[in-house]
Each structure stands twice: as structure tokens, then as C-alpha cells.
Amino acid sequence: xxxxxxxxxxxxxxxxxxxxxxxxxxxxxxxxxxxxxxxxxxxxxxxxxxxxxxxxxxxxxxxxxxxxxxxxxxxxxxxxxxxxxxxxxxxxxxxxxxxxxxxxxxxxxxxxxxxxxxxxxxxxxxxxxxxxx
Amino acid sequence: xxxxxxxxxxxxxxxxxxxxxxxxxxxxxxxxxxxxxxxxxxxxxxxxxxxxxxxxxxxxxxxxxxxxxxxxxxxxxxxxxxxxxxxxxxxxxxxxxxxxxxxxxxxxxxxxxxxxxxxxxxxxxxxxxxxxxxxxxxxxxxxxxxxxxxxxxxxxxxxxxxxxxxxxxxxxxxxxxxxxxxxxxxxxxxxxxxxxxxxxxxxxxxxxxxxxxxxxxxxxxxxxxxxxxxxxxxxxxxxxxxxxxxxxxxxxxxxxxxxxxxxxxxxxxxxxxxxxxxxxxxxxxxxxxxxxxxxxxxxxxxxxxxxxxxxxxxxxxxxxxxxxxxxxxxxxxxxxxxxxxxxxxxxxxxxxxxxxxxxxxxxxxxxxxxxxxxxxxxxxxxxxxx
Numbered sequence: 104x105x106x107x108x109x110x111x112x113x114x115x116x117x118x119x120x121x122x123x124x125x126x127x128x129x130x131x132x133x134x135x136x137x138x139x140x141x142x143x144x145x146x147x148x149x150x151x152x153x154x155x156x157x158x159x160x161x162x163x164x165x166x167x168x169x170x171x172x173x174x175x176x177x178x179x180x181x182x183x184x185x186x187x188x189x190x191x192x193x194x195x196x197x198x199x200x201x202x203x204x205x206x207x208x209x210x211x212x213x214x215x216x217x218x219x220x221x222x223x224x225x226x227x228x229x230x231x232x233x234x235x236x
Numbered sequence: 237x238x239x240x241x242x243x244x245x246x247x248x249x250x251x252x253x254x255x256x257x258x259x260x261x262x263x264x265x266x267x268x269x270x271x272x273x274x275x276x277x278x279x280x281x282x283x284x285x286x287x288x289x290x291x292x293x294x295x296x297x298x299x300x301x302x303x304x305x306x307x308x309x310x311x312x313x314x315x316x317x318x319x320x321x322x323x324x325x326x327x328x329x330x331x332x333x334x335x336x337x338x339x340x341x342x343x344x345x346x347x348x349x350x351x352x353x354x355x356x357x358x359x360x361x362x363x364x365x366x367x368x369x370x371x372x373x374x375x376x377x378x379x380x381x382x383x384x385x386x387x388x389x390x391x392x393x394x395x396x397x398x399x400x401x402x403x404x405x406x407x408x409x410x411x412x413x414x415x416x417x418x419x420x421x422x423x424x425x426x427x428x429x430x431x432x433x434x435x436x437x438x439x440x441x442x443x444x445x446x447x448x449x450x451x452x453x454x455x456x457x458x459x460x461x462x463x464x465x466x467x468x469x470x471x472x473x474x475x476x477x478x479x480x481x482x483x484x485x486x487x488x489x490x491x492x493x494x495x496x497x498x499x500x501x502x503x504x505x506x507x508x509x510x511x512x513x514x515x516x517x518x519x520x521x522x523x524x525x526x527x528x529x530x531x532x533x534x535x536x537x538x539x540x541x542x543x544x545x546x547x548x549x550x551x552x553x554x555x556x557x558x559x560x561x562x563x564x565x566x567x568x569x570x571x572x573x574x575x576x577x578x579x580x581x582x583x584x585x586x587x588x589x590x591x592x593x594x595x596x597x598x599x600x601x602x603x604x605x606x607x608x609x610x611x612x613x614x615x616x617x618x619x620x621x622x
């Protein structure tokens with residue numbers, strides 16, 4: 104999607120990702136992270152939100168290997184793995200992504216992963232993950 | 237305000253099919269005609285219409301139904317979206333009837349997600365966070381949402397694929413007892429395991445059907461109900477429950493991931509109103525959009541503790557003759573995917589003693605639990621005591 108369609112609360116994520124950084128919204132008032140981005144903090148309802156960069160290394164909370172083309176544009180890309188990632192330095196954030204370059208058998212809950220920033224001229228960057236060495 | 241007891245006095249449904257020749261509006265009209273005929277009421281006896289507040293207003297609005305039947309509404313209302321809203325329709329009807337604003341209240345619901353291009357997957361497009369941060373990763377379909385839950389649940393609580401198979405196979409057996417059910421072929425455990433995986437660990441039979449169809453029911457005061465054609469089915473208690481987490485976050489974030497918090501609150505409110513406990517419930521119709529979500533709702537409602545669902549279903553038995561018959565018509569998995577209104581229709585049928593070969597013997601109290609994450613509705617129905 105083009106940037107003019109992205110909700111204003113979401114822009115900070117893409118600005119950071121374009122610089123190769125993973126960052127999540129954090130509340131200055133209560134010090135807690137949240138996800139997805141929203142106008143006020145869902146923990147304390149204050150609006151003092153900023154983008155806090157994190158190290159990026161995360162852990163697989165859950166995953167699914169998708170084998171059906173729910174999304175027709177992915178018909179030729181099956182199967183692919185959707186994973187939900189949690190981060191030790193961003194408690195409260197679960198990030199949806201794809202695990203790439205991995206055999207299905209090697210993908211496990213609690214497996215460690217690192218981000219890969221995929222940028223293009225036309226679309227917002229997306230953040231994929233690889234299994235940590 | 238003291239509330240007047242109400243009853244469900246008429247039920248109607250179309251034959252659920254994958255693709256209907258009729259328009260959704262035509263299907264709803266057919267279901268409403270059937271419900272009124274079942275009750276022995278004329279369209280002009282109806283003076284209020286209620287339905288869900290999201291899907292029907294955009295497809296078959298209440299004014300359209302009113303105009304097609306000549307129903308002159310004195311009261312009108314939309315509730316929470318889909319199942320949780322429909323389960324609470326009897327509460328809204330009760331408010332209207334008790335305050336003198338209505339005598340006969342019609343509720344209807346239907347979908348044409350079998351023929352509509354976006355099907356069920358288009359529904360979540362209204363959530364911006366999902367559109368921006370999930371769709372680009374190929375995470376945009378309900379089977380994948382619940383697959384993530386199933387993978388994690390298996391890791392934490394020792395759920396097996398065999399347990400999921402038990403839910404799917406049992407409900408298929410129930411559906412085969414019903415002439416109207418959409419699924420027609422028997423399914424063994426071997427058939428289940430041979431089925432295609434759509435989003436691991438979920439297979440085709442772990443997922444609900446896709447349906448074109450509609451259903452409707454008619455409510456009035458318990459007093460008036462006794463003069464009508466059918467044995468009235470009493471509304472014993474109604475509960476709504478939710479949690480302050482949006483549909484953007486409900487399937488993935490720590491507050492919502494693997495939690496169906498609203499179910500407990502809704503069940504407690506309904507049971508409190510009815511003055512009964514879960515032990516008094518003879519059968520349950522649970523929103524089985526997926527095998528895993530059916531299991532987790534049994535836990536969340538309180539039939540067993542969190543994490544004990546797998547052991548619970550192994551021991552109690554979910555079939556018609558089991559300790560807790562669940563989805564006696566086959567549910568969303570094997571009867572039809574009308575987002576829960578068929579569960580209410582089935583509850584009424586059981587309590588009238590009209591369920592044929594799938595009749596639960598001595599059924600006196602049934603629980604209907606309907607999920608519209610994060611909202612939840614519980615409806616407790618009882619056999620007429622006369």
C-alpha cells in the first residue's frame with residue numbers, strides 16, 4: 104500500500120523500518136508498550152505515545168503453516184509460515200510476520216528469531232524474520 | 237422495572253447451501269415467513285424487529301423486512317455484531333415487551349458468504365491494524381487466526397489432533413441425523429486425518445462450512461405464548477460479556493490471544509438471571525467456527541477449567557447420548573454457517589421435543605453460547621413447564 108493510505112498512528116513504524124530499526128509504541132505516562140498503534144495508550148488512556156526502538160531479536164510465541172490460498176495473490180507462494188513474535192525488550196507486543204528461509208520442522212515455539220527488513224520503492228517496508236543462528 | 241418473562245414461539249430457516257439461487261434478501265424473507273407460520277402469527281401481529289448491528293444493516297436492513305411484510309414497527313433495535321448480538325435479541329425483546337413498547341418481536345439473520353466475493357474474509361477489513369500489519373504477511377483469514385491459537389494451546393496444554401478430530405467427527409454424526417444439514421457425507425477419524433491441512437494444525441473439517449442461508453425467530457410474552465401453536469420455549473436468562481480489547485488486537489495481542497474472556501461474564505450473567513448452575517444444563521449449542529474455538533469456549537463458559545478441555549471432552553462425551561451433548565444439529569462445522577442463529581433454532585427444537593433422531597432425551601434446559609470476538613452472548617432456554 105502507498106504511504107498516503109497509512110493511518111497517522113502507524114507511520115512511525117514504517118519510518119523506523121525504513122532505517123532498518125524495529126520500533127513499537129510505548130507510553131511515556133505508564134511506561135508500557137502496546138500493539139497495534141492507536142491514538143491513546145490502552146493501559147492508562149494517556150496520549151503521550153512515542154516509538155521505542157528495540158533490539159529486534161524475538162521469540163516465536165505461536166505459528167501456522169498456511170497451505171490454502173485464502174489470499175489469491177499468494178497462490179504460487181504456498182506454503183508459507185505466519186508466526187507471532189514476542190520480544191524480551193517489548194513486553195506486551197506480539198508481532199505478526201513470516202518466517203523465511205527455514206524448514207518447517209525447524210520452526211518451534213520459543214525458537215529465537217531475528218528481523219529482516221524488506222524495502223521496496225513503492226510499498227511500505229515489511230519486516231520478516233529468520234531463525235537465529 | 238420488573239421484567240416480564242418472554243418465550244420463543246416461532247422458528248424458521250431456509251435450507252442452508254453453499255451457493256443459493258436466491259438473493260440474501262429473498263432468503264431472509266423465506267425464513268421470516270416460515271417463523272411466522274410456525275408461530276401461527278400474521279406479519280401484522282409483529283410490532284418490533286431486532287437483529288445484529290453490523291451485518292444485517294448493510295445487507296438486509298430492518299426497514300426492508302418491515303416493508304416486505306407490512307410490519308408497522310413500534311420498536312426497533314440493532315445489537316452487537318453477529319452471534320453475540322443475536323443471542324442477546326431475547327433480552328432486547330424482553331426490555332421492549334416489559335416496558336410496553338412491543339408485543340411480538342421478530343429477530344432474523346442471514347449471510348450469503350457462499351456467493352459474496354469476499355466471503356467471510358472481507359469482514360475483518362474494517363480493522364485498520366489488521367489491514368496494515370497482518371494482511372501483507374498473508375494473515376487475513378479466520379482459519380489462520382485460530383490455527384495460531386491451536387498451535388500455542390497444544391504447546392501449553394497437551395491438546396492433540398485426535399481431540400480436535402473428536403469434536404469434528406461427533407458433530408458430523410449429529411448432522412447426519414438431520415435432513416436439513418449441509419454436510420451429507422459420513423466422516424470417520426481416518427477421514428479426518430486424511431483431510432487437507434489448510435493452516436496447520438487445522439484441517440478442512442476443523443473449519444466451519446460456508447453457507448448461503450437465513451433463519452428467524454419470533455418472541456412474545458410467556459403469557460401470550462401459551463395461546464399460540466407451538467409449545468413455547470422459555471427464555472430463562474440472557475447474558476452479554478466482552479473485554480476492553482478491539483477487534484484489531486483480539487486474535488494476537490497478550491490481552492486477547494487465546495482468551496475468550498467475554499464468555500465467562502456472559503455465562504455468569506445468564507445463569508444468575510436464570511437462578512441455575514451449569515450442572516442444570518442438559519445440552520449446549522456452542523459457536524463452533526473451528527474445533528479449537530468450540531473447545532476453548534467450553535472452558536471459558538466454565539464447563540471445565542482452562543486447559544482441561546481435552547480431558548473434559550474425552551471423558552464426558554459430546555454426542556447426542558453423551559454427558560454433555562454439544563451442537564446437536566452439527567453446528568457451524570457440519571450443519572450450516574449462519575453465525576449462530578441456527579444454534580438458537582436448534583435449542584428451541586430440542587426443547588419442544590422436535591429434534592427427531594437427534595433428540596436429547598429429557599431435555600429441559602439448553603445453553604446457547606455465541607462468539608463475536610471479543611463480544612459474547614449466552615442464552616439459556618427452558619422447556620415450558622405447563
